[in-house]
Amino acid sequence: TNIPPHNLGEVIDATVALIQNPEADVKELMRHIKGPDFPTGGIVMGYEGLREAYETGRGVIRVRGRAHVEQTKSGRSRIVITEIPYQVNKARLTERIAELVRTKKLTGIIDLRDESDRSGMRLVVELRKESAPQVVLNQLYKHTQLQESFGIIMLALVGGVPRVLNLRDALAGYVEHQLEVVTRRTRFELDRAQKRAHILEGLLVALANLDEVIALIKKSRTVPDAKEGLMKRFKLSEEQAQAILDMRLQRLTGLERDKVKEEHQELLKEIARLKEILADENKLRALIVEELLEIKKKYADQRRTDIVPDYEDLEIEDLIADEEVVVTITHSGYAKRLPITTYRTQKRGGKGVTGMNLKEGDFVEHLFVASTHHYIHFISNRGKSYRLKVYELPEGSRTSRGQALVNLLPLEAGEKICSVIATRDYPEDAYLVIATRRGMVKKTPFRSYDSPRKDGLIAIRLQEGDEVIDTRLTNGESDLMLVTREGQALRFSEKDCRPMGRDTQGVRGISLSPGDEVIALGIASEDADLFVITEMGYGKRTAISRYPRRHRGGKGVKTIAKTSEKGRVAGARVVKENQELMAVTVEGVVIRVPVDDISRMGRVTQGVRVMSLREEDRVASVAHLASREGLEEKREEDEEEE
Structure with missing residues (x-):
C-alpha cells in the first residue's frame, strides 16, 4: 500500500459529508479532499492522476518542489528552492544537480549552495548572466528529483481481506469503523455509568437512614456480618453494601450528601443520553460528526501542498526560452x-x-x-x-x-x-x-x-x-x-x-x-x-x-x-x-x-x-x-x- 498523507481538515470535512450524505460519490467527496498534503509541501501537478487514484484506488501524480527566482544586485538571476518533493533527500538532490553541472548537461549554473537553517529550506542555484531562469528550472524538473512521480495505491484490509479502495470506499470503511468503535465506547460508558449509579443509589439509602445504618454496623461483630445486615435490612446488593462500608466519615456531612445526590442526578441524565445514542443511529452519527469537528478545530492546519493544473510531460519546447x-x-x-x-x-x-x-x-x-x-x-x-x-x-x-x-x-x-x-x-x-x-x-x-x-x-x-x-x-x-x-x-x-x-x-x-x-x-x-x-x-x-x-x-x-x-x-x-x-x-x-x-x-x-x-x-x-x-x-x- 502507498497512501499519501492528506490534510486533516479536508479529510474530516469529506468524512462529515459522507456521514451526512451516505449517497455522496467520489466527485462530491473530492470537493473537500483536494489531494495529498505532504508535510514537505511542494506542488502536485495536475488533477488527472488524483482523479484516477480517488476513483480507482490507483494512480500516479507528479510532485514538484517549490522554487522562485530572485534577482541579484549584479543583474544575475538565482533559483531558490524552498521545498522539495515528499521523501526526496536534499543532499542527494544537491549532489545530482552538481553532477549535471560537472557533466555539462546543465550549462546555465555557476554556483550551488545550501543556505538552509532552522527557519526553513533554502537551496540556492546561481545562474549565468545570459541564462533564462525558467529554462534552467524546467531542466531541473526534467533531470533531477525536483520533480518526482508518486504512485498511489490505496490498499487496505477489509474484513481481513486486502482490497484496493477508491476514495469513497476508504472513507465509508472508516465511517463504519467509527460507528463500531463509538457504539462499543458508548456501551462501555453506559455500563460504567449504570454501575456507578447503582452504587450511588445504595449510598443515598444509607444517607437517608444514617442513624440506623450506623447502629447496624456497630452491632455487627465482623465486616461480613455488617454487609449481610445492610443487604437484608435495606434490600441492597453486595456492591452497594460494600460501598457503604467503604464510605469515609466525611461523606456524612451535609455538603457531601448533596454532592452524592447531584452526582446521581447527573448520572441518570448521562445514562438516558447514552441509551438514546444506542437506540438511534442518527444520533450515533451526529456524535461522530461532533467529535470529528472538535478534532478539526484543535488540530487541523493549513494545506502545505498546492495543486495546480497539469501541463503535458516536459517536451523540448519547455526547455526553450x-x-x-x-x-x-x-x-x-x-x-x-x-x-x-x-x-x-x-x-x-x-x-x-x-x-x-x-x-x-x-x-x-x-x-x-x-x-x-x-x-x-x-x-x-x-x-x-x-x-x-x-x-x-x-x-x-x-x-x-x-x-x-x-x-x-x-x-x-x-x-x-x-x-x-x-x-x-x-x-x-x-x-x-x-x-x-x-x-x-x-x-x-x-x-x-x-x-x-x-x-x-x-x-x-x-x-x-x-x-x-x-x-x-x-x-x-x-x-x-x-x-x-x-x-x-x-x-x-x-x-x-x-x-x-x-x-x-x-x-x-x-x-x-x-x-x-x-x-x-x-x-x-x-x-x-x-x-x-x-x-x-x-x-x-x-x-x-x-x-x-x-x-x-x-x-x-x-x-x-x-x-x-x-x-x-x-x-x-x-x-x-x-x-x-x-x-x-x-x-x-x-x-x-x-x-x-x-x-x-x-x-x-x-x-x-x-x-x-x-x-x-x-x-x-x-x-x-x-x-x-x-x-x-x-x-x-x-x-x-x-
Missing part, C-alpha cells in the same frame, strides 16, 4: 534565427538587411520578429504545407546565411518553397488563400493546418502540370488580386470563394487565354498600388482603386499595355510607400527597386524603364525586400560597455 528572435529567409531558401539583441531601434529609412554573406543573386525575402515558440508555415509549389517551430531554425550570426530549407524540410526533388507564414496560433476567422499557375484559387480555414505531422500536409490538390505560385493569409473579408503573364489583372472579393478542405482543387479564380498563366497573388487594399514589371525591365505602379472589383472566374482587365519590345509581364506585387522590391534576372543579377522611385501611372500604360539589362538577359521575377526598418545591428561598442 519563449523569447523574441529575428527570422530571416532568403529568396534562395536559406533560413536562420538570431537574437533580437543583434538589432536596435533605428529611425525611419532603413536600407534593408546588409552584412549577410549571400550567394550572388540571393537576397533576404522574409525578415520578421517572432517568438521562439511561434510556428512558421512553408507552402511549396507542389501544394504541400510544412511546419516548423522558430526554435527549430538554426541560430546564426549576423553574417551567416543560415541553413538551406531542403535540409530542414522533407522536400522532394524539384519542390521549392513559394510562401512563408509565421503565426503563434490559429484564429477561427483566419483563412489561407492559395493561387495556382493555371488560375485556380482555394480558401481554407487556417486552423486546418494545425497539425504536428513532420512529412507535411496537402494544402491543395493540384491538377497535372499545375503548381502553387503564392499564398496569402486573410481575414475572410479581403479583396484578392490575380495578375497574369499576359498583363491581365482580376480583382475580386474573397467572399466569392467558399471555404474548402485542404485536400481539394479549389475553384476557378481567373479565366486564362491560351498560353497565359498566373504569376502573382496579392491582397488588394485601397491604400496600395499594383506594381508590374516586364521581362525587358519596364515597370509601373497603378493605384488599386483603378482596378474595378469583378466576379471571380472572369478574365480581368488590362494592367499594362504590352508590346513585343517590352516583353511579357515578369512579376507583380501589391506595394505601399517606402517599401522596396528586388528584381531578379535570368542570369542572376539582383537589382533593388525602391517603390517610391517607380512612377505611378494609369492602368493601360506601357510603364518606364526600371532596370537596364544586358542584351540576352531578362527579368525572371520580383519580390519584396524584407525591410529592417526600426532595426539596426547593435554596435560592438555596446557589447564592450557591458
